[in-house]
Amino acid sequence: MTAPGLHLHGDLWLETAPLIRNLALDFPAGRWSCLLGSSGVGKSTLGRLIAGLPGPFRLQGACRSSDGVSLRGQVAMMAQDGQLLPWASVLHNVTxxxxxxxxxxxTARARALLAELGLVGMAHRRPGTLSGGQRQRVALARTLIEDCPVVVLDEPFSALDAATRLAMQDLAARMLATRTVVLITHDPLEAVRLADRAWLLSSGGAEALDLPATAPPPRSYCDDATLAMQARLLARLQGMQAA
Structure with a gap:
């Protein structure tokens, strides 16, 4: 599978109100790109637009793949709330x-994915019997099984405890190594660990961030350069919320 790069530019609108002006984003092919920003800035809306999902939003501009092929049917998205079917089993949700x-x-591959995600023996359970972190891993398995060249992950690890989050980040990085991934997160450490390219979004546009060049992602969570960049990003996000 050859994953395309994505090129997005223009103004993002929600109904009649502008959300983000002057966007100019290049998501490199086969790499992880991260979108950071304060709550409500439009990160999830941008993710839904890239995934081709319907909604009261529009891009006054263009979003194109580098190979010129339509993105329809090429994008898998893991939504922030998981969107599991409560009446269906875990296995049916994944497939x-x-x-x-x-x-x-x-179903064999679905069960293998569930095992890798630490969900052995849960294939026939309902989402309501699972913890928040377990439900999030089911949603991740449903996204991974689609084998799409472009993947949008909206806060995919937010419900996990710290140790499980690191393990699932490493697993996702390995399993999606050849895909073009757009990661939406509020977590500076997650962004620094996983991204090849990252932007800080505001209503005025997208600011490209300088990520540590000491190691390729997924970077060690205890590396000095990773921790220093995490601290700088956290300070920036706190400043944006206070403004």
Whole structure:
């Protein structure tokens, strides 16, 4: 599978109000790109737009793939709330994409993904019987099984405890190593660990961030350069909220 890069420019609007002006984003092919910013700035809206989902938003500009092929059917998105079907089993939730397309679900691969995500023995449970972190891992498995060249992850690890979050970040980085990934997060450390390229969003546009060049992602959470960049980003985000 060859994943395309993405090029996005223009103004993002929510109904009749501008959310982010003067966007100019280049998401490199086969790499992780991260969008940071304060709550409500439009990160999730931008993710939904890239994924081609409907909503009261529009881009006055363009979002194109580097190979010129339409993004329709090429993007998998893990939404912030997981959007699991409460009446369906974990296994059915993971394989819902194939079922909706009328394809035979690959239950063996689904079970293998659940095992890698630490969910052995939970295939027949309902989402309501799982913890928040477990539900989030089910949603991640549902995203990974789609094998799309472009993946949008909206706060994919936010409900996990610290140790599990690090492990799932490393797992996702390995499993999506050849995909073009757009990661939306509030966590500066997550952004610094996982991103090849990152931007800080505000209503006025997107500021490119200088990530540590000491190591490729996923970077060590205890590396001095990683921790220093995390601190600088956190200070920037606190300043934006106070403004």
């Amino acid at each position: 819902i994409g194939a079922r909706l397309r009328g394809d035979k679900p690959d």
